[in-house]
Amino acid sequence: FNNLTHKKISSSTMADINPLAEEWEQQGLTLRDYQREGVSTMDSWYRAGHGGINGDEMGLGKTCQAVVQMVRLNKEGKGPFLVVCPLSVCDHWVSEVNKFSCGTLQPVGYFGYEADRANVLKKLKKLQRDIVFITPYHILRGDSTVIFDLQEKSKLKFEVVIVDEAQAIKNSECQLAESLKPYRDEAWFLLMTGTPIQNHLGELYSLFTFVDPKRFADDITAKKSFMDLYKKDVKLPELRKILSQYLIRRTKDLVCKEIPSCEQVILYHNITEIQKKLYLDIIARDYDAFVTTTGNNQQSLNNIQMQLRKCVVHPYLFKGVEPEPFKEGEHIVEASGKLQILDRLLRYLKARKHRCLIFSQFSIVLDIVQDFMALRNYNYERIDGSVRAEERYAAISEFQKAAKDRNGRLRTKSYDDDSPWCFLLTTRSGGVGLNLTGADTVIFLDADWNPQNDIQAMARCHRIGQDRPVRVIRLIGRYTVEQYMNARIRDKLKFTDRVMGNEETKLSAFDMMTMIKQCLGTLKEQKSESFKLTDQDLESVIGETNAVGEWLPMKGNKENQIPAALQLDPDEVDKNDTDYNDYRVFEGRQFRVSAKDEAAFEELRLLSLANTTRRTKRSRVACERYGISEEESGLSPEKMKKAEQDRAVAAEKRRKTAEEKKKAMWAANDFVLVAADFWKTKTIIINDLLQTVN
Numbered sequence: 001f002n003n004l005t006h007k008k009i010s011s012s013t014m015a016d017i018n019p020l021a022e023e024w025e026q027q028g029l030t031l032r033d034y035q036r037e038g039v040s041t042m043d044s045w046y047r048a049g050h051g052g053i054n055g056d057e058m059g060l061g062k063t064c065q066a067v068v069q070m071v072r073l074n075k076e077g078k079g080p081f082l083v084v085c086p087l088s089v090c091d092h093w094v095s096e097v098n099k100f101s102c103g104t105l106q107p108v109g110y111f112g113y114e115a116d117r118a119n120v121l122k123k124l125k126k127l128q129r130d131i132v133f134i135t136p137y138h139i140l141r142g143d144s145t146v147i148f149d150l151q152e153k154s155k156l157k158f159e160v161v162i163v164d165e166a167q168a169i170k171n172s173e174c175q176l177a178e179s180l181k182p183y184r185d186e187a188w189f190l191l192m193t194g195t196p197i198q199n200h201l202g203e204l205y206s207l208f209t210f211v212d213p214k215r216f217a218d219d220i221t222a223k224k225s226f227m228d229l230y231k232k233d234v235k236l237p238e239l240r241k242i243l244s245q246y247l248i249r250r251t252k253d254l255v256c257k258e259i260p261s262c263e264q265v266i267l268y269h270n271i272t273e274i275q276k277k278l279y280l281d282i283i284a285r286d287y288d289a290f291v292t293t294t295g296n297n298q299q300s301l302n303n304i305q306m307q308l309r310k311c312v313v314h315p316y317l318f319k320g321v322e323p324e325p326f327k328e329g330e331h332i333v334e335a336s337g338k339l340q341i342l343d344r345l346l347r348y349l350k351a352r353k354h355r356c357l358i359f360s361q362f363s364i365v366l367d368i369v370q371d372f373m374a375l376r377n378y379n380y381e382r383i384d385g386s387v388r389a390e391e392r393y394a395a396i397s398e399f400q401k402a403a404k405d406r407n408g409r410l411r412t413k414s415y416d417d418d419s420p421w422c423f424l425l426t427t428r429s430g431g432v433g434l435n436l437t438g439a440d441t442v443i444f445l446d447a448d449w450n451p452q453n454d455i456q457a458m459a460r461c462h463r464i465g466q467d468r469p470v471r472v473i474r475l476i477g478r479y480t481v482e483q484y485m486n487a488r489i490r491d492k493l494k495f496t497d498r499v500m501g502n503e504e505t506k507l508s509a510f511d512m513m514t515m516i517k518q519c520l521g522t523l524k525e526q527k528s529e530s531f532k533l534t535d536q537d538l539e540s541v542i543g544e545t546n547a548v549g550e551w552l553p554m555k556g557n558k559e560n561q562i563p564a565a566l567q568l569d570p571d572e573v574d575k576n577d578t579d580y581n582d583y584r585v586f587e588g589r590q591f592r593v594s595a596k597d598e599a600a601f602e603e604l605r606l607l608s609l610a611n612t613t614r615r616t617k618r619s620r621v622a623c624e625r626y627g628i629s630e631e632e633s634g635l636s637p638e639k640m641k642k643a644e645q646d647r648a649v650a651a652e653k654r655r656k657t658a659e660e661k662k663k664a665m666w667a668a669n670d671f672v673l674v675a676a677d678f679w680k681t682k683t684i685i686i687n688d689l690l691q692t693v694n
Helices: 015-026 033-048 062-075 087-101 114-124 137-142 144-154 175-184 201-211 220-230 233-246 273-285 296-313 337-351 363-375 389-402 451-458 481-498 509-517 520-525 535-542 595-615 620-626 637-668 671-693
Strands: 052-054 081-085 106-109 131-136 160-164 188-192 262-269 356-360 380-383 422-426 441-444 470-477
Touching: 015 062, 015 087, 033 052, 033 062, 033 188, 052 062, 052 201, 062 081, 062 087, 062 160, 062 188, 081 087, 081 137, 081 175, 087 106, 087 131, 087 389, 106 114, 114 144, 131 137, 137 144, 137 175, 144 175, 160 175, 175 201, 188 201, 201 220, 220 233, 262 337, 262 535, 273 296, 296 481, 337 356, 337 363, 337 441, 337 470, 337 535, 356 363, 356 451, 363 380, 363 422, 380 389, 441 451, 451 481, 470 481
Parallel strands: 052 188, 081 131, 081 160, 106 131, 160 188, 262 470, 356 422, 356 441, 380 422, 441 470
Antiparallel strands: none
C-alpha cells in the first residue's frame, strides 16, 4: 500500500507563499520539499472540484500542510474553515495555525466546558473569512445546532472542512460521520489520516463519500459493489489508479530519511502462579461457553478472552485478589509476571538515560502502573480519556520541556532530578495526534486488536523532530491469548499492505475457542519463576546504548544469544514463517490446538464440573442434576473422569431398561398391532379412492 500512491517530489516554489516562507525562516521553520508537494496536490484536488485524503505516515507534518493550503485558499477569499479533530490535539491545531499562517488566519478553539464554549461564542460574535474554527469530535456532535446557528448568524458557511485522524469516520453510519454529512454538499473536504485503510475496502469507500460524493454515493449497494469489484486481484491496478486521484501517501523511509531508525523487539514473559491459577479458573468457570458457538455463546467467548487478557497483565484487575489493606508494596510487582519484567526493564532504561512512553489498552492497568511508579519513586506524566484538554497540553509540555536542555538537545545526564521521564498513556486516547519526541522508547504492555492503533501510538515519538533512534518493546505473556493475538495482528498488517482482503476480520467463535485453548497444556506445565535477568540478558534482546543514551542499531540476534526466559521453546517456533526474524525475538509459531492442549482443556472441564457441584454441595437437586454424589464433589480430576464414565454406563443401562419396559407395555395393550392395522386400513382406502378418481 505504501508504494501505491507515492508522488514524485518536485521543487515547486509555490510563489504565493514565499512571503510566508521568509517569516518561517525567521522562526526557524521550513516547509520540506515533500510537504510543498503535498500542498500542491491538495490544491490540484481543489481545482478539480473534489476533496482528497492526505495519508502521509504519522509524524510527517500533515497539519502544517493543511494550514498552508488554508492560507492559499484564504488569499483567494475563501473561508471560514472548520477543523474537526481529536480533543487531545485541539491545542496543537491552534498552535500550528498561529505558527504557519503567521497571523493571516485566526484560530478559534471551540472546546472545553459548556461555559468555556459560551465565552468563545460571545467573543467571536460571528464568523469571518479568516476564521479557523477548531472543535473536537464530541463537541461537533453535541453542539451541531449551535454551530449551524453561528453560520446563519454570520451569513457565512464553512467552505472548507478538515477532518484530522479521519479514520474516525471509516464507518459512514457512525455519529461523527452523520454530524459531518450536512457539510458534504457545499464544503470542500480534506481528510487527514495516516491509516486510510485498517480492515477492509469499505472503510476506504466511506472516506471517498466525503471527498467526492458525486462519484461515490453514500449507499450500501454502491459500497458493496465497490468492495466486491476491487477485492479481486485483477482489479488491483484499477484501484491503485483511483487511489492516485484522491490520496497522497508518503512514508518516513522514503521522504524523511533523516528521522532516526525505529526497531521493534518482543519480550516474552511467564505469568506468576496466582495469574496461572486465575487464568485457568476463568476458563473452567465458564466452560458452558465452549459447548456451542452461536448466539450468546459468542459474546461469552469474547468476554472470556477479554478477562484472560486482563489476567495476563495483572491479577489485581479482579476484585478480591489484592490482599488487604491495599497498600503499595512489593506485592504489586510480585503478583504479575508482566510487572516483574517491566520493573527490570525500567531500571535498565533509566540507568541508560532513556525516556519512555508506556501504553496500555486499559486505564485500570495504568492505575496499577501508576502505583508501581510511585513505589519506585519514578517521575511520570499520564494521559487517558478522563484527562481534560488543558491538562493534556500541560502534561505534554512538561514532558517535552524536561527532555530538552538549554541548547535544545536531549539531556544526556541521568534522571536524578524531579523531571518526568516516563509517560503513561492509553492507546486510544494517547495514540493520536500527540507529539512526544522527548521519548525514545515505546513500551506496549498489551496490544490493540487493530494494529493501526498501535502504529499510531508509536508514531507519537517516531516522527519529525525526533533526533534519537527509537526502540519499540512489546511485552507478551508466553503461552497465553496474547501470543495468539500477536499472530492475528500481523495478518491484519499484511492485509493493509496489499489494500485487499476480506471484510470479515472479526474472530469467529471457532477462532475464539482456538485462541483460548491454545497453549493450555504448555502453560499448565510452565514453572512460574521470578525473572532473574541481568543487564547482559536485556542488552542481548533490546540492543545496546551508547555513552549519551542513544540506541545503537540492532545486530541481528541469534537464537542462542537470547535468554530462555524471553523467547519461545524451539518446538513452538514455525520455521516457515517468512517474518520469523521480524522482531529479533523468535515469535513465529504454528497456531493449532495440540493433543496436549485438548487434554489440559478436558481437565479444566472436569474441574469446572467438580467446582460447580462443590459450590452447590448443599443442594441435593443440583447434585442429582449433574449425577454426582456429595462425596464425589471433592474427587481429583482422574477420579472425576472415572466417575463420569461410570455415570455414562449407568445412564445407558437406564435408557435400555426404560425402552424394554415401554415395549412390554405396548405389547400388553396391543398398542403396536392396533396402530399398524389402523394405518394399513387407511392406506388401502386412500388407494381405492385414487383409483376411482382416475
